[in-house]
Amino acid sequence: MTPANNLRSPVGVAIMFGTNGAVFSSVLPWYPTLKQQWGLDDLTFGLIVACFAAGSLVSTVLPSLAVNRFGPRPVVFWGTVLLALLVAGIGWAPSGLLLAGLLLGIGLLDAVIDVSQNVAGVRVEARAGRSILSAMHACWSMGAVLGGIGGTTAASLGWDIRAHLALVATVVITAVAIGVWLTGPVPAPGAAPERADGADGAGVDKRRPLGRIMLLTLPVALLATAGTMVEDIANNWAGLSSVELAGVEVGNAGVAFTVVLAAQMVGRFTGDRLIDRFGRVAVARAGGLLIGLGGLGVVTATGPALLYAGYVLVGFGCATLVPSAFAAAARLPGMTEGAGVTAVSWMMRIGFLATSPVLGALSAATGLRWALLLLMVSGVVVTLAAPALRNRPQATAGT
Numbered sequence: 001m002t003p004a005n006n007l008r009s010p011v012g013v014a015i016m017f018g019t020n021g022a023v024f025s026s027v028l029p030w031y032p033t034l035k036q037q038w039g040l041d042d043l044t045f046g047l048i049v050a051c052f053a054a055g056s057l058v059s060t061v062l063p064s065l066a067v068n069r070f071g072p073r074p075v076v077f078w079g080t081v082l083l084a085l086l087v088a089g090i091g092w093a094p095s096g097l098l099l100a101g102l103l104l105g106i107g108l109l110d111a112v113i114d115v116s117q118n119v120a121g122v123r124v125e126a127r128a129g130r131s132i133l134s135a136m137h138a139c140w141s142m143g144a145v146l147g148g149i150g151g152t153t154a155a156s157l158g159w160d161i162r163a164h165l166a167l168v169a170t171v172v173i174t175a176v177a178i179g180v181w182l183t184g185p186v187p188a189p190g191a192a193p194e195r196a197d198g199a200d201g202a203g204v205d206k207r208r209p210l211g212r213i214m215l216l217t218l219p220v221a222l223l224a225t226a227g228t229m230v231e232d233i234a235n236n237w238a239g240l241s242s243v244e245l246a247g248v249e250v251g252n253a254g255v256a257f258t259v260v261l262a263a264q265m266v267g268r269f270t271g272d273r274l275i276d277r278f279g280r281v282a283v284a285r286a287g288g289l290l291i292g293l294g295g296l297g298v299v300t301a302t303g304p305a306l307l308y309a310g311y312v313l314v315g316f317g318c319a320t321l322v323p324s325a326f327a328a329a330a331r332l333p334g335m336t337e338g339a340g341v342t343a344v345s346w347m348m349r350i351g352f353l354a355t356s357p358v359l360g361a362l363s364a365a366t367g368l369r370w371a372l373l374l375l376m377v378s379g380v381v382v383t384l385a386a387p388a389l390r391n392r393p394q395a396t397a398g399t
Contacts, residue, residue: 008182009124010132014139015179016076016117019172021143023084024106025235025261026168029151029254030090030161032239036250038096042240042368046360049236051100053352055107056345062108063115064342072123073180075116080176083109084169091162111349115342120183122330122341134275137323138268144261152254217343219388220328223284224344225351226381227321230291230314232355233375234260237368238311241298244368246307259308260315267319280324280389288382290317295375314375321382322348328389 035045066075086106093099121136147168154164238260239253248255267287274283290313297310325348329340355374362371 009127009184010136012179012181012183013117013121013124013136015175015182016080016120017136017140018143018146019080019176019179020076020083020110020113020117021140021145021261022147022175023080023087023143023168023172024110025144025147025257026151026165027087027090028235028257029148029155029239031236032243032250032253033155033161034096034099035240040096042363043357043360044096046236046356046358046363048096048100049103050353050356051103052107052110053232053349053354053356055104055109056111056114056349057107057353058104059108059111059346061342061346063112063345064339066112067116067119072116072120073183076113076120077176077180079109079113079116081173083113084172088162088165088169091160091165107349111345115345118326118341118345119330122327124183125327132272133323133327134268134271134320138265138271138319141261141265141268141319145258145265148254148258148261152252152258155254156251158251216332217329217340217347219385220325220332221344221347223382223385223388224322224325224348226288226378226385227318227325228348229351229355229378230318230375231264231322232352233359233372234311234315236356237359237372241368241372242304242307245298246301246304248304256308256311260311263312263315264319267316268323271320271323275320275324280320280328281386283320284324284386284389285383287317287319287321288379288384288386290314290379291382292376292379293317295372295379298375299369299372317379317382324389 031045031049034040040048063075066079083106086102086109090099090102093102117136118133121133125132125136150168151164154161234257238256242248242256243250243253271283294310294313294315294317297306297313299310301307301310325344326341329344332340359371359374362374
């Protein structure tokens with residue numbers, strides 16, 4: 001790879017990650033407004049937002065098949081175009097029922113894009129010879145922060161949600177086109193050069209039954225699931241908790257969500273250096289401790305300062321968990337990149353599906369403050385599951 005591509009490819013993948021973070025996070029600051037507008041209780045709201053995770057579960061092996069047939073770059077581009085259009089459609093949703101339907105489609109597309117951009121990131125990381133995947137996910141967080149700031153600003157200023165999300169879709173589609181172009185071909189290590197249509201051979205491991213693939217990736221998926229539970233709580237409940245627990249105005253509810261993402265972004269930009277120095281296991285264990293401590297701050301907060309401080313620790317603690325899990329999954333012995341990443345992505349989305357309904361039910365029964373103890377539970381699980389990230393020798397895919 002030429003020196004120019006040494007820079008262009010990581011920048012292109014970073015832009016792809018950034019657009020994926022920005023497009024959906026632009027909607028999240030509007031959640032408290034929509035919840036009040038439609039008169040939804042916590043349980044109903046939890047079931048609606050869980051449709052995002054349900055959609056991603058419906059994808060099953062579709063992400064791996066898409067990468068195998070078309071290659072990661074075309075899948076990211078066209079998937080993002082469709083995703084941006086569905087997100088723009090949320091502005092026109094007249095009820096929670098239609099929102100649930102849109103979230104199903106958004107979740108399915110997000111799962112496909114997620115695997116594709118991570119496969120591209122793993123390949124670029126392999127060519128670079130050092131850890132960069134955490135920085136790629138940091139760019140996702142940066143995009144999410146920008147999307148959250150934009151959504152919070154639009155909601156607090158009383159903008160029309162339809163105009164705001166249409167603008168977001170336009171910007172995201174333009175940016176992802178640039179990112180795909182900058183990335184260039186990303187063939188699998190040792191594979192034949194990427195074809196003109198972008199396809200390559202990193203798809204489903206056809207020599208292993210699906211159940212066997214799931215079993216092999218389960219330890220890594222458990223850690224990823226604990227991390228995504230934290231992210232799901234931040235996405236769907238941080239804003240509501242700031243309103244209900246800390247007395248923040250509804251129009252400023254997106255601040256709490258943005259605080260989590262900003263801390264996560266900082267943690268991911270610094271995560272690669274920490275991983276190179278201390279290893280993925282040690283960094284993940286420290287992250288679990290921070291999540292538990294931050295969760296304690298959130299559930300005991302009565303004002304914005306402590307609640308935001310707790311969410312800072314939570315965001316920083318979960319920063320490297322998902323990229324580390326994907327990096328480990330792509331290097332599992334005897335399994336293709338696409339199969340490993342798809343299996344972990346699919347199983348961790350089960351956590352997404354369960355988190356909001358469970359938290360909503362707990363909140364309805366005991367109150368939101370007690371329900372957010374799930375953050376502390378996630379921190380404990382991360383600390384215990386961290387050894388799943390220990391480096392393993394990589395075998396030839398499909399052997």
